[in-house]
Every structure is written in structure tokens, then in C-alpha cells.
Amino acid sequence: xxxxxxxxxxxxxxxxxxxxxxxxxxxxxxxxxxxxxxxxxxxxxxxxxxxxxxxxxxxxxxxxxxxxxxxxxxxxxxxxxxxxxxxxxxxxxxxxxxxxxxxxxxxxxxxxxxx
Numbered sequence: 296x297x298x299x300x301x302x303x304x305x306x307x308x309x310x311x312x313x314x315x316x317x318x319x320x321x322x323x324x325x326x327x328x329x330x331x332x333x334x335x336x337x338x339x340x341x342x343x344x345x346x347x348x349x350x351x352x353x354x355x356x357x358x359x360x361x362x363x364x365x366x367x368x369x370x371x372x373x374x375x376x377x378x379x380x381x382x383x384x385x386x387x388x389x390x391x392x393x394x395x396x397x398x399x400x401x402x403x404x405x406x407x408x409x410x
Contacts, residue, residue: 297347335379
């Protein structure tokens with residue numbers, strides 16, 4: 296089982312993105328106020344509990360509670376903000392992202408098996 300690291304500061308986000316030179320990072324942007332995001336959160340947890348790629352690091356940004364971090368992720372990575380959203384970062388750059396009902400444990404397993 297893999298865990299998601301909660302990103303609560305811009306410094307923590309920047310450090311995590313810099314670390315993608317050595318290890319990919321999947322960022323999950325989650326809204327605690329949205330039922331679609333609640334479903335995506337469950338799909339993320341299913342993926343992390345069943346068959347996660349252990350060579351990928353996982354981070355979560357709570358978009359309401361940590362708005363500055365969420366905004367910085369969108370700006371730094373150049374990926375328009377959506378919620379829920381997943382962004383795969385390698386070598387400091389987004390290489391794949393999707394959002395809303397496209398976030399499923401099966402889709403994550405298929406996409407991340409290649410990382």
C-alpha cells in the first residue's frame with residue numbers, strides 16, 4: 296500500500312516537484328466540498344490499497360483548505376486547475392493529467408504501470 300503525502304505549503308510542493316528528477320509524482324487535487332471529488336478520492340484510495348506503482352510518489356492537495364498550494368501547482372505546472380484532478384509529474388514537467396469521472400482505480404493502474 297502507498298500513501299498520499301498532504302501538500303500544505305508551496306515550499307513542500309516545490310520540493311516534491313524538484314524530487315521528480317529522480318522519482319515520478321502523482322498529484323491529486325481534491326475538493327472536500329464536491330461529491331465527484333469524493334468519488335475520485337475513493338478511486339485513488341482503491342488504487343493505493345490494491346496495486347500501486349511503488350516507484351511513484353503520491354501527493355494530495357486539498358484545494359479549498361490549501362488554495363495557495365493548489366494555485367501554485369496550476370501555475371508552476373501549467374495545467375489548468377480542475378477538481379478533482381490528477382497530474383503526473385516527471386523531471387519537473389507534467390506528462391499526463393485528467394480530471395473528474397476519468398479518475399478511476401483502473402485508469403490509474405493502467406497509466407501508472409508505465410511510469
